[in-house]
Structure formats: structure tokens, C-alpha cells
Amino acid sequence: MNVAKANFSLEEMDRLSVFHPVTSIADQQKNGPIIYTKAEGARLADHHGNDLIDFGAGLWCVNVGYGRSEIAGAAVNAMQELSYAHMFGTASNEATIRLADRVLSLLRERAGAPHLARVAFGTSGSDANDTAYKLVIYYNNLRGKPRKKKVISRLGGYHGVTYASGSLTGIPAYHVAFDMPIEGVLHAACPHHYRFAEDGEGEQEFCDRMVADLTGIIEREGADTIAAFIAEPVMGTGGVVVPPPEYFAKVQALLDRHDILFIADEVITGFGRTGEWFGTGTFRLKPDIVTMAKGITSAYFPVSATAISDRMWKVFEENSPKTGAVMHGFTYSGHPVGSAVAMANIDIIEREGLVEKCAADGPYMLELLKERLADHPYVGDIRGVGLMMGIEFVADRATRRPFATGANPHRLAAKHATARGVLTRALPYIDVNSFSPPLSISRGDIEEGVDRYTAALDDALPALKNLSAQ
Numbered sequence: 410m411n412v413a414k415a416n417f418s419l420e421e422m423d424r425l426s427v428f429h430p431v432t433s434i435a436d437q438q439k440n441g442p443i444i445y446t447k448a449e450g451a452r453l454a455d456h457h458g459n460d461l462i463d464f465g466a467g468l469w470c471v472n473v474g475y476g477r478s479e480i481a482g483a484a485v486n487a488m489q490e491l492s493y494a495h496m497f498g499t500a501s502n503e504a505t506i507r508l509a510d511r512v513l514s515l516l517r518e519r520a521g522a523p524h525l526a527r528v529a530f531g532t533s534g535s536d537a538n539d540t541a542y543k544l545v546i547y548y549n550n551l552r553g554k555p556r557k558k559k560v561i562s563r564l565g566g567y568h569g570v571t572y573a574s575g576s577l578t579g580i581p582a583y584h585v586a587f588d589m590p591i592e593g594v595l596h597a598a599c600p601h602h603y604r605f606a607e608d609g610e611g612e613q614e615f616c617d618r619m620v621a622d623l624t625g626i627i628e629r630e631g632a633d634t635i636a637a638f639i640a641e642p643v644m645g646t647g648g649v650v651v652p653p654p655e656y657f658a659k660v661q662a663l664l665d666r667h668d669i670l671f672i673a674d675e676v677i678t679g680f681g682r683t684g685e686w687f688g689t690g691t692f693r694l695k696p697d698i699v700t701m702a703k704g705i706t707s708a709y710f711p712v713s714a715t716a717i718s719d720r721m722w723k724v725f726e727e728n729s730p731k732t733g734a735v736m737h738g739f740t741y742s743g744h745p746v747g748s749a750v751a752m753a754n755i756d757i758i759e760r761e762g763l764v765e766k767c768a769a770d771g772p773y774m775l776e777l778l779k780e781r782l783a784d785h786p787y788v789g790d791i792r793g794v795g796l797m798m799g800i801e802f803v804a805d806r807a808t809r810r811p812f813a814t815g816a817n818p819h820r821l822a823a824k825h826a827t828a829r830g831v832l833t834r835a836l837p838y839i840d841v842n843s844f845s846p847p848l849s850i851s852r853g854d855i856e857e858g859v860d861r862y863t864a865a866l867d868d869a870l871p872a873l874k875n876l877s878a879q
């Protein structure tokens with residue numbers, strides 16, 4: 410059937426033509442799409458004319474907010490000047506050269522990572538993590554350690570959906586029926602004290618148990634088979650999990666002892682989200698690889714980046730006469746328009762002090778959420794860092810008993826929130842609504858959004874009560 414020839418509504422055309430990402434087909438066919446039409450600042454409008462405060466910044470990505478004509482102007486100029494140029498075989502372009510230098514300077518000067526040496530570009534967080542995955546294998550092959558290939562991720566970690574990055578993702582829902590994870594990927598325990606602590610276990614003891622779990626995996630598999638460990642500084646999709654205070658220091662010491670590379674997945678945390686430029690700075694990390702996407706352009710253009718350390722670069726460079734070209738990279742790696750957009754976006758973050766603003770507005774919003782919702786009978790925990798927050802639902806606050814599998818209280822809450830005019834995400838690992846508004850959001854919009862969300866949880870109360878009894 411040619412849908413364009415029939416007089417179908419947009420909703421019907423969507424049902425008949427679009428295969429949506431991360432969507433229930435049954436839901437799409439039954440309820441149809443939500444079609445967004447306009448956006449400005451932290452607010453979106455849909456085709457019914459609803460005004461929605463976007464507490465998600467899209468998918469944790471529109472850091473400078475919607476509708477920035479300065480970025481549109483940079484894109485128009487770049488498209489007119491050099492609409493496309495590839496980067497293969499030493500081809501280059503000015504915007505990408507300047508962006509690589511700027512990203513490295515930010516990591517070196519604002520995140521305490523002076524050892525980062527080069528940046529490779531792509532177009533998504535998934536491809537940045539696939540690049541990281543391939544480069545740790547490449548590194549160990551060149552070093553004459555062909556057995557050292559496995560990568561350890563964590564349960565609850567989210568690193569993308571392609572075969573390598575999707576296997577690194579430690580959320581079973583992403584693996585079902587896809588024959589994932591691939592061989593060579595291992596998952597360590599999720600360092601989320603509120604949900605996974607044993608009875609009476611303090612945060613310190615819990616942290617030690619998490620490190621012991623990782624140690625156990627390394628000993629069981631043999632350190633000579635483990636190439637790398639990957640972690641988000643703050644788990645996003647896994648439930649906005651802020652690690653226990655000493656977790657990363659202990660993990661890094663363990664990795665160093667065993668010559669295991671550390672990949673920091675900064676796809677969400679990069680470019681200001683934690684109230685610092687990078688989670689690497691927030692948590693004093695010393696990663697060998699930093700992957701970035703989302704906030705690098707505030708999602709105005711698909712750009713990702715993978716920064717690597719000087720020790721990796723040295724091995725690649727020294728072996729280059731033997732290995733020839735590094736046969737990895739994409740048609741759109743270092744796209745001049747994407748790089749120009751990224752530069753304009755970073756200009757805005759710097760000029761408007763959005764990182765500092767995030768450091769002030771994050772705690773303000775967290776306090777507001779706590780003030781309004783800490784006593785809600787099904788809200789167990791409210792947490793976060795910078796403008797990255799989560800509310801975890803439990804069926805019983807005293808015992809922290811989760812809702813029954815499939816009850817999905819957080820999906821119900823997010824639905825009520827949308828009806829009240831505020832967008833939050835219902836996450837796929839534990840029952841959490843996440844909050845990650847544009848870093849540019851006004852205090853007024855924070856307050857109005859929290860009001861709307863509070864009203865939504867009141868609306869949801871009777872249904873949550875029923876679900877809690879399951």
C-alpha cells in the first residue's frame with residue numbers, strides 16, 4: 410500500500426511506516442505516536458498543542474536547551490562552506506581539528522586528565538563504545554598479548570545497542586532474543602547500595618563487596634585474559650546510580666595492579682551534566698579511554714568522540730609502520746558540520762557558565778524533589794548529582810521491597826507526568842524515573858516541572874497502591 414497516496418493522518422502513517430527505536434510495537438499500533446512539533450528552552454509542544462516541560466532533555470542530551478539559533482547558524486555556515494569532507498587517509502578539516510584540540514583541552518584542564526592524547530570521532534554513543542572495544546583489542550594484539558581481550562562491564566550499565574556496545578550494556582532487557590551478550594563480555598555487580606545492599610550492610614562494606622566481586626571475576630578468568638573495564642561515572646539508564654564514595658578509587662587501583670584499561674563512558678556525564686565538565690573530574694578518574702556523545706553537540710547533530718591515553722597512542726604509533734592504516738572509522742567520522750555544531754555548542758556552555766549553573770541548580774532541584782516527594786508512600790529514594798537525578802519507587806518503604814516484576818510503577822508515574830505536562834523517563838533496569846533537564850533550564854521551569862510531577866504522583870497514588878499489593 411502506498412500510504413502517501415491515501416488520505417491518512419500522521420498518526421496512521423506512523424503506524425503504517427515507522428519502525429521505532431526502543432518501542433513496543435503493540436503499544437505503537439494500539440496507541441499511536443506522540444508527535445512533537447516545536448521546542449524552545451526546556452519546553453516542547455506536541456501535535457495536540459500540549460505544553461511539556463522536558464525533564465529528560467530528550468535522552469539526557471539537549472544540554473543547552475532547544476531552539477538555539479546560534480547553533481543553527483553555525484550549521485548553515487558549515488553546510489555552505491564545506492558540506493562534507495571525509496577523514497580517511499589523512500584527509501582533515503578545520504572544524505574537526507579545532508574540536509579535537511578543544512575536547513582534549515577540556516579533558517586535560519577541567520577534568521584532571523592530562524594523559525589523554527588523541528580523539529577519534531563517530532556519530533553515536535554506541536559507535537564510540539564500539540570504537541573503544543575494538544581499540545583495547547587492537548592495543549593488546551599490538552602489545553603481543555593476544556589472550557588479553559575480555560571486557561568487564563557492570564550489571565545496570567548502559568553503553569548502547571550495537572553488538573559490542575549492546576553486549577557491554579548490563580541490562581538483560583536489551584539482550585532478549587538478540588543472542589547477546591557476545592562472547593568475551595563479562596558483567597560485574599551493580600554498585601547501587603539502596604537497592605542491592607544486604608540487610609544491615611553499610612555503604613562502606615557494600616563498596617568493598619562490589620570491589621571483591623570484580624576481583625573475583627578477574628581471578629576466576631585470569632588477569633591475562635582481561636583487557637578492559639568500562640563504567641559510566643554515574644549510571645544513567647541503569648537507574649541514576651551514584652557510586653559509593655570510594656568505589657572508583659578502589660576499582661582503579663585493582664585495574665592498575667592487573668594492567669587492565671579503564672574506559673569511562675561519559676556519553677551522558679560529559680559536557681556538564683554532573684556539575685563539572687566531565688564525570689572524570691567529578692570522581693577523580695584516570696581513564697585510558699573516554700567516550701562521549703550527546704552533550705558534545707547538545708544533540709543538534711549526531712557526533713560522538715573517543716579519547717585515548719598517551720600509553721595507548723604510543724603503542725599504536727610505534728607499531729604503525731608495521732600495521733599500516735588503522736582500518737576503523739566511519740563515513741561521517743569528523744563530519745565538518747557536526748564539528749562546527751559542537752564548537753558552537755561548547756561556546757554556549759562556556760559563555761553562559763552552564764557547568765557552574767548545573768552545579769548550583771542540581772542541588773536546588775534535588776532538594777525541591779525531596780521536599781515535595783520524600784514522604785510519598787511509594788517513593789523510596791531520591792538521589793543524584795548535578796542535573797542528573799532519579800526517583801526510585803518501592804512497594805514498601807520500611808523494607809525497601811521492590812514492586813513485583815512487571816508492575817512497572819515508574820511507567821505509570823511517567824504516564825501521569827506526561828498527562829500533567831512534564832516529561833521524565835521510566836528506566837528499564839529498576840523502577841526509577843530519571844530527571845535530566847537541559848542545563849540551561851530556568852529556576853521557574855524547575856519549580857513548575859516539580860509541581861507538575863508532584864501532582865502526577867498524587868494522581869497515580871490509587872493505582873500505585875493497587876500495584877504494591879501484587
Ligand code: PLP
Pocket residue numbers: 468532533534535536538567568569570641645646674675676677702
Ligand atoms: N553510553 C551511555 C552512558 C548512554 O547513556 C548511551 C545512550 O543513552 C549510550 C552510550 C549510547 O548512545 P547512542 O544511543 O547514541 O548510541
